[in-house]
Amino acid sequence: MGDHLARAEDFENKAEKKLSSWGLFGSKFEDAADLFDKSANSYKLAKSWDKAGSTYIKLASCHLKLESKHEAAQAYVDAARCYKKTNINESVSCLDNAVNIFCEIGRLSMAARYLKEIAELYESEQNISQAVAYYEKSADFFENEEVNTSANQCKQKVAQFSAQLEQYQRSIEIYEDIARQSLSNTLLKYGVKGHLLNAGICELCKGDVIAITNALERYQDLDPTFSGTREYRLLADIAAAIDEEDVGKFTEVIKEFDSLTPLDSWKTTLLLRVKDKLKAKEIEEDDLT
Amino acid sequence: MFGSKKSPLKVAKPSSVESWTNPFDSNDEGMDTKKYSSSRKTSSERALTTLGVNTNPFDDGTDANKKSSSTLYGFQSANWNKYKNDFRDSGGLENQSVQELESYAVYKAEETTNSVTNCLKIAENIREEATQTLVTLHQQGEQITRSHHVAADIDHDLTRGEKLLGSLGGLFSKTWKPKKTRAITGPVIVGDDPVRRKGNHLEQREKLGLTSAPKGQSKLRSPPQEPTNAFEKVEVEKNKQDDALSDLSDLLGELKGMAVDMGSEIERHNKALNHLYDDVDELNFRVIGANQRGRRLLGK
Numbered sequence: 001m002g003d004h005l006a007r008a009e010d011f012e013n014k015a016e017k018k019l020s021s022w023g024l025f026g027s028k029f030e031d032a033a034d035l036f037d038k039s040a041n042s043y044k045l046a047k048s049w050d051k052a053g054s055t056y057i058k059l060a061s062c063h064l065k066l067e068s069k070h071e072a073a074q075a076y077v078d079a080a081r082c083y084k085k086t087n088i089n090e091s092v093s094c095l096d097n098a099v100n101i102f103c104e105i106g107r108l109s110m111a112a113r114y115l116k117e118i119a120e121l122y123e124s125e126q127n128i129s130q131a132v133a134y135y136e137k138s139a140d141f142f143e144n145e146e147v148n149t150s151a152n153q154c155k156q157k158v159a160q161f162s163a164q165l166e167q168y169q170r171s172i173e174i175y176e177d178i179a180r181q182s183l184s185n186t187l188l189k190y191g192v193k194g195h196l197l198n199a200g201i202c203e204l205c206k207g208d209v210i211a212i213t214n215a216l217e218r219y220q221d222l223d224p225t226f227s228g229t230r231e232y233r234l235l236a237d238i239a240a241a242i243d244e245e246d247v248g249k250f251t252e253v254i255k256e257f258d259s260l261t262p263l264d265s266w267k268t269t270l271l272l273r274v275k276d277k278l279k280a281k282e283i284e285e286d287d288l289t
Numbered sequence: 290m291f292g293s294k295k296s297p298l299k300v301a302k303p304s305s306v307e308s309w310t311n312p313f314d315s316n317d318e319g320m321d322t323k324k325y326s327s328s329r330k331t332s333s334e335r336a337l338t339t340l341g342v343n344t345n346p347f348d349d350g351t352d353a354n355k356k357s358s359s360t361l362y363g364f365q366s367a368n369w370n371k372y373k374n375d376f377r378d379s380g381g382l383e384n385q386s387v388q389e390l391e392s393y394a395v396y397k398a399e400e401t402t403n404s405v406t407n408c409l410k411i412a413e414n415i416r417e418e419a420t421q422t423l424v425t426l427h428q429q430g431e432q433i434t435r436s437h438h439v440a441a442d443i444d445h446d447l448t449r450g451e452k453l454l455g456s457l458g459g460l461f462s463k464t465w466k467p468k469k470t471r472a473i474t475g476p477v478i479v480g481d482d483p484v485r486r487k488g489n490h491l492e493q494r495e496k497l498g499l500t501s502a503p504k505g506q507s508k509l510r511s512p513p514q515e516p517t518n519a520f521e522k523v524e525v526e527k528n529k530q531d532d533a534l535s536d537l538s539d540l541l542g543e544l545k546g547m548a549v550d551m552g553s554e555i556e557r558h559n560k561a562l563n564h565l566y567d568d569v570d571e572l573n574f575r576v577i578g579a580n581q582r583g584r585r586l587l588g589k
Contacts, residue, residue: 149428187427190420
């Protein structure tokens, strides 16, 4: 380990010397870049992630001086990978630089990929609002490049987090849009009822029974087979329970559905919100009487 | 239907508090089953009920302490062993009282319902996984197409490079022509069955009356009255089984469709990969030629 560290520092010092020395413009930066690359690799072997990251940033600036933008962007990505282990903010900053360079040179699919990576980093840090912003950007880029599956994955993340942040209408629009797209595809049509269920749960969270009924009719028009599914029955039964203000029925309906298809944490969270609203309504009614 | 099983499955009994941590208290049987199985709780279950331990976020504990209205057909765990080995230890089926046989019939019916429900649960899980697999296959198909587009782009760039290499060289040197064995085709779009691709296909089927009519609510969800005797209870269980088997049938039909779609998509991928392989092979051949030309020029 110490051996790697010593070698890394040695390479770095040599690179710095190269940069400060006089010489032919091009070759000076080329030699320095080569030495910085070796130094960064040695730092990685020594598990000195911060130093490796900062060395990759120096390498990126050398590549930029040489007008090798693709290599510079790749160096920023390598820096981000190193910083990921110690400093998330630095990692995001490096990926941002990489994205900007990829956009400059027209590599939009690469830019989209790294925007998604930034979003994932923010998600891991529980910074939901930033994660949503970057997932949205990523989806936009993927759509431009016609990478529809990846675009939809990012959109689903946006919808998921929007619902958590109580922006239900936004979630509904995204899920319905994905369902509409999926219907025309032989492979994706089987996932439609899942998307419509998610949209329906968001409708339930809004608490407007008429809107829920209208939504169910809309989903039926969208996919005629939906009305025969357990997902449709779940939504219809919950809507009825809300209309009747019957918490017991609400619980039974969900239990029955869950006994066959266990609800994930996202659905559980949203349905609990619906239940809490329903309980509050019930208590309010009792107080009035 | 309920009498067709020879060796019934053992009913798992919760042995500790851990088995109660399911947030949805997913009892496979409906409300009715709870009523006449309440008396066969293990001691740990009874203790939990008494303590009011309830970890289901949707459960208000309203029906936690419901007792059966008629305990006549309730099962004690002592009777279970008799039922499990078809009364072999107590003189066989012929020597049982009518009441005992009625209880046995209800037990068997209940158990069959459980088995069918478990089958349905497994089929649902398979369906979830299959849906994910199809999404992944679609993504893979897109990636193959994109890779092929990139190969076509490389072809354009390589053609430019070959022109430049051809124009290099001495004044009297022989002009270099790159060797090409075949043209780069780029991605070949293999279309799906056009009928299945149409968005309004489902609507057309609906109008023709081909899609299954929307199922109404399960009859059992709000039964008209409590089953009072064994015959009624068996009928209730049979209805549950019919519902579950109907759902299972639909699910298996859908799984078949999914499997067919997976097969045809993988076939498409194979064809696309064959085309891609041919193009990449040709590109490789031309890159080798361009490298040789470059080396020759440098050697002069």
